[in-house]
Amino acid sequence: MTTTVRRDLIVVGGGPVGVAMGLFAAWHGLTATVVERVPAVYNKARAIGLDDEIVRTFQTVDLADEILAISTPIHGAEFVDPEGNRLTGIELPPGTLTPLGHPPMNMYFQPELESLLRGRALEAGVELLLGAEVTRFEQTADGVDVTVETVAATEAVPVERVLSARWMVAADGASSGVRKALGVEFLDLGFDQDWLVVDTELTEHVELSRLAQQICDPARPTTFVPGHGRNRRWEFQVQPDDDRDEIATEARAWELLAPWIGPHNAVITRTVVYRFHATVAARMRVGSIFLAGDAAHQMPPFLGQGLCSGFRDVANLAWKLQAVKEGRASDPLLDTYDLERRPHVTGLVEHACDTGRLIDQLSGRVADEVDSDAGYGGARPFPHLTTGLLDGAHPMVGRQLPQPTIDGARFDERLGPGFAVVCADPAVLAPEVRRRWEGTDGRIVVAPDALAAIPFVESDQVIVVRPDRIVAAVVTPGDLAATSDRLIALLG
Numbered sequence: 001m002t003t004t005v006r007r008d009l010i011v012v013g014g015g016p017v018g019v020a021m022g023l024f025a026a027w028h029g030l031t032a033t034v035v036e037r038v039p040a041v042y043n044k045a046r047a048i049g050l051d052d053e054i055v056r057t058f059q060t061v062d063l064a065d066e067i068l069a070i071s072t073p074i075h076g077a078e079f080v081d082p083e084g085n086r087l088t089g090i091e092l093p094p095g096t097l098t099p100l101g102h103p104p105m106n107m108y109f110q111p112e113l114e115s116l117l118r119g120r121a122l123e124a125g126v127e128l129l130l131g132a133e134v135t136r137f138e139q140t141a142d143g144v145d146v147t148v149e150t151v152a153a154t155e156a157v158p159v160e161r162v163l164s165a166r167w168m169v170a171a172d173g174a175s176s177g178v179r180k181a182l183g184v185e186f187l188d189l190g191f192d193q194d195w196l197v198v199d200t201e202l203t204e205h206v207e208l209s210r211l212a213q214q215i216c217d218p219a220r221p222t223t224f225v226p227g228h229g230r231n232r233r234w235e236f237q238v239q240p241d242d243d244r245d246e247i248a249t250e251a252r253a254w255e256l257l258a259p260w261i262g263p264h265n266a267v268i269t270r271t272v273v274y275r276f277h278a279t280v281a282a283r284m285r286v287g288s289i290f291l292a293g294d295a296a297h298q299m300p301p302f303l304g305q306g307l308c309s310g311f312r313d314v315a316n317l318a319w320k321l322q323a324v325k326e327g328r329a330s331d332p333l334l335d336t337y338d339l340e341r342r343p344h345v346t347g348l349v350e351h352a353c354d355t356g357r358l359i360d361q362l363s364g365r366v367a368d369e370v371d372s373d374a375g376y377g378g379a380r381p382f383p384h385l386t387t388g389l390l391d392g393a394h395p396m397v398g399r400q401l402p403q404p405t406i407d408g409a410r411f412d413e414r415l416g417p418g419f420a421v422v423c424a425d426p427a428v429l430a431p432e433v434r435r436r437w438e439g440t441d442g443r444i445v446v447a448p449d450a451l452a453a454i455p456f457v458e459s460d461q462v463i464v465v466r467p468d469r470i471v472a473a474v475v476t477p478g479d480l481a482a483t484s485d486r487l488i489a490l491l492g
Contacts, residue, residue, distance in 0.1 A: 017293030017310035018171035024318035026124035039130040047307035052102040073103035077212040077376035090377030099402035144168040176295035191278035191353040194238035199270040202230040216362040276300040284338040302355040319467035330492030340388035347383030394474035404453040416443040422463040424448035428477035
């Protein structure tokens with residue numbers, strides 16, 4: 001049996017990135033269907049950390065507090081020698097919040113997070129097709145036609161549906177069938193290592209570091225990550241003389257864990273050997289189809305930015321799709337998805353690779369001469385947006401707008417869901433400029449207290465903030481008209 005359904009968006013892949021794409025799309029007024037082959041949430045941890053920017057991103061869909069309720073803030077991270085002496089790192093006092101208004105890194109249990117996202121997506125009206133598989137797709141003049149097969153619990157015969165949508169997002173993982181069918185290549189950034197990942201749950205209190213650690217042991221570099229609740233993760237670099245199958249056994253894992261824990265105070269919940277890769281898709285948009293998450297990029301886990309980068313993808317894309325759907329922008333705006341996200345994530349992958357190389361370097365295993373600033377607490381910053389829907393060379397352009405707490409409320413609550421023009425005095429805004437931004441569903445926000453909390457911004461300047469909280473411009477009132485013209489022209 002074949003039925004046809006028309007949607008704004010089809011998402012292939014119902015992992016956390018795919019479901020978040022559906023949720024953000026629905027929040028922005030799009031109808032969305034998420035297609036996922038495996039019905040149930042995978043019951044083991046994989047990704048385990050969300051940074052402050054991602055928690056802030058979920059704040060836009062009223063999920064930040066629920067995510068924080070199932071998370072444990074981490075207290076820092078360090079590189080140490082085999083005896084535990086710090087080589088480089090940073091330690092944060094409890095209660096630390098970044099300028100974005102949230103703890104720097106928050107550890108969670110992925111099945112809990114995925115269940116939360118699925119529940120909220122359903123509440124928002126997202127259709128979740130679970131136990132369904134995309135068998136083919138075709139781009140058309142007005143979007144994408146996707147054929148999906150499902151097998152109902154009471155029927156042995158597959159039910160075929162043709163989903164017709166204006167856009168499709170492929171969030172179907174590192175081996176993405178959609179990416180391969182589109183002929184988009186992965187560009188290899190030159191980092192491949194095998195690591196054994198061992199997840200554990202403590203059964204009694206054990207004195208372990210509150211900080212994530214890269215243990216630079218010449219014999220076997222090791223990572224330790226304090227997870228949410230009683231969850232703790234170790235990662236052991238696989239050596240050339242290791243048997244890949246034997247090292248993944250529980251017996252061998254206990255041998256490796258012996259310096260820290262044993263069967264008397266913990267249980268092993270998962271052992272798996274991963275090959276860490278560093279790859280970025282050659283492009284992230286092909287017509288009406290967009291790549292997101294692992295389908296678009298993979299990186300070593302040393303910075304905890306793999307899943308975070310996938311969430312950045314969908315947060316970047318969702319509001320742009322809404323603007324085009326509602327006629328407030330034209331199709332070329334969607335080209336800025338690739339223009340912005342691909343250089344940004346490439347920079348993060350390169351940073352993660354250098355962090356991994358630094359582990360080997362500090363272990364005395366190689367002499368790569370990676371700058372120690374690539375390590376935790378170092379001066380090397382994460383990349384920011386440098387191309388796309390931006391204007392000017394102010395230091396804040398392309399970066400997340402800080403989010404101070406004013407009168408007990410997070411500043412984002414005043415920004416609204418669309419563009420915002422933030423100033424200390426509305427009298428400095430020419431009437432025609434106000435009308436232009438209001439015509440893009442923008443909001444004028446008068447906030448002298450917030451301006452005072454933002455680095456490099458003077459009290460007489462005006463900030464243009466995008467819906468994803470990226471600063472698009474910082475200008476004087478006299479320059480705002482010309483800047484507004486340029487930005488709104490980019491919207492089309």
